[in-house]
Amino acid sequence: MQRGQESPDAVKVRTLPVQVAAHLTRRIVSGEIEDGRAPSELEISREFGVSRVVARETLKILASLDIVDVAQGRRVVVRPRAEWDYLSPLLIEWLPAEIVGELLQELHQMRVLLEPELAAMAAAGMTDETLHRLRDEIDRMSALEGDPNAYLEVDHEFHMEICRAADNRILDRIMYSARWLGTASRRITNEAPAGLCRATAEHTEIYDALVARDPAGARAAMRRHLSNNYSTLVAEKGKQTKRAARRR
Template sequence: MTDKVQLRTLPTQVAGVLIRRIASNGFPDGLAPSESQISQEFNVSRAVAREALKILSSLDMVEIAQGRRVAVRPIAEWDYLSPMLIEWLPQAQVRELLLELHDARVIFEPAICAEAARSLSRNDLARLHEILDAMTAAHEDPDAYLELDLEFHMEICRATRNRILDRFMFSSRWWQSAARRISNQAPHALPIATEQHRAIYEGLLARDPKRAEIAMRVHLEANKVNFLMAQQALAAP
């Protein structure tokens, strides 16, 4: 989902291959390769194989039981907030998850916005206004705009003074970035998004929870429409 060249350690590269296999149901018996099997197949040391399995375990994709038996965990229990899954899951699964992300954000972000309208400070408003001005100036720079977009939503979440919400929003930023890179390809997406962000800001400035909530919902639902349009355009021959 990115054009940047990223260097990967050997355990991470091995883990990436295994992630793709697991996601593609490459182990229908529910058993992933053991440490020794990984070492033999990839011609790597047992230490590298062990670290690769630790990565899979950290993603909740496998469970390493006593006797070194490696069982594939249920797909519903994987750590979908990890950026590794964005990079290595099959593209069809990534697209499904990005749609689920849009639906999830429509459920919780309007409520976050309403809560922020009740609790945000003058400094919070000043920061949001600053970001909004920068977004207006960044319509010709999609990468810069994307960073500002993410920060705008994070600032709203921080204004709730809820650390659990803050960590959840921050942890999902990789998926948010991937989704926005697609939805931003829709015609005039950035100027339209700026006006939608301005409506959100004005609801917050008025300290009107309902107005802010509705503005956020309108924005997020428009994002989903743009995402679907962009996906259709990319899939067209």
């Protein structure tokens, strides 16, 4: 990925404020912290044994995710969950698998609304350079069908390439936010998603429509791809749930 600041599998050594923010968020989600009343800088500092600077940056992080409201003089308050920034990979990482599953569905709904149109827009103004990169990504994907993690990286790259070709910074940013999809779906299914082979075929269909500068075709191909993609995820999730039930 050209864009990602996050390295593929690197042991993410997160800074202290991020770790503390994760702890606090999980505590808020679990209901351990009553709504509307979050710990102050000093309390965080004492409880986690960190300096006030770190406690401060922790609150800044939570505030930037719209999890809490911070203002001078007032005490920190937890904001309603509906207003949290669910587009942030950071927050997603901290949420329990159950909620992430729901969000994954909502994300899919969003993609269905946007991506087919993005593909159509991209088809209209497609350049040879972009086509070349897309071709390259498809080749890489078909070589990576044995390595789901790497595959999904390139998959996202492919979709972002199309998005960028649609030439709309706002939509580009929105789709970029969907970059947690890969990680999250892996967290759900907890193993290799099936159907990578079919995915490659579908990507090729999209590519062909883009080569032909055919907006309607690109839109349709993308719609099919997303639909299949999601069915696979749901099926995987179902299988895993059943397995979990059997173990009990």
